[in-house]
Amino acid sequence: MPDQQRSLANRHAVTNEAYIPIPRKKAWNAYENKIKLYGFLFAMPWIIGLLLFNAFPLLASLYYSFTNYSILESGTWVGLENYRALLQDDIFWVSIYNTLYYTAIFVPVSIIAGVALALLLNLNIRGQGIYRTLFFIPSLVPLIASVIIWMWLLNPQFGVINYLLDLAGISGPSWLGDERFSKISLILISLWGIGQSIVIYLAGLQDIPQDYYDAADVDGASVFQRLRHITLPLLTPVIFFNLVMGTIGALQNFILPQVLTGGQGTPANSMMFYVMHLYRNGFGYLKMGYASAMAWILFLLVVGLTALIFATQKKWVYYQGKE
Incomplete structure (x- = not known):
């Protein structure tokens, strides 16, 4: 028996303890x-x-992506031909512009609206649970049903939104039929379902220690100062999470424009998004090799933007307890 085990056995024998x-x-x-x-x-x-x-x-x-595969027939190797064809595809560039335009507007607006609504819903007022439920319910509505509802609301002839604008003396546009307003309409529809991100912001707000606010009250800080120096800095990890997930989701936007336009991207291709064009080439024209090349370009775009966001987090994201 080794010396260490022998000494332990002797000690346990004296103290009547179990020896392991x-x-x-x-x-x-x-x-x-x-x-x-x-x-x-x-x-x-x-x-x-x-x-x-x-x-x-x-x-x-x-x-x-390096073949002319068409699902029905085995493809032959064509090298970089699919990628060269993409660079000469006008709809390809239009779809990239529409996707980046939607992402650049929807993601920041959704973050600002989500944080603002979460701050309001975090107030200790009567009926707080009812208000939170009302803002969360739209995110539970099936996406197709949401599209049908908004197609009726945005109808230029008998839609509720244009009716309200007419009461205010404003001539409402043809929201989904005018290329100047089509992407804005899509952003409004998407904002209707930000209830899930609001829940995440609420969780982040409730995770902020109350001691910080008590210390700020002792120092005589105003509501704006508490928001600027306590709430928003400690909420930045949650904002960062929603920024990353929102960007990835916006770059893959598909169902809303696909259903709204029947896959056509009308009017004037103003709602032809990248994944729609990919889907049309792969399953509409059976150009699966071409669609695979588009998928990999989208993958590189998503990875690049995500890496860029991660590279900036050290400058504006604050983690509690991390020096």
């Missing part, structure tokens, strides 16, 4: 390997699903 021998290194390593094996076996269904339904299609799309 220290396991040897080889036995402990065997035990660890056994635990790792069990963990790997339990994770196997997920690993197999990841390889079959994620990794394989991802690698297959990369290969198909």
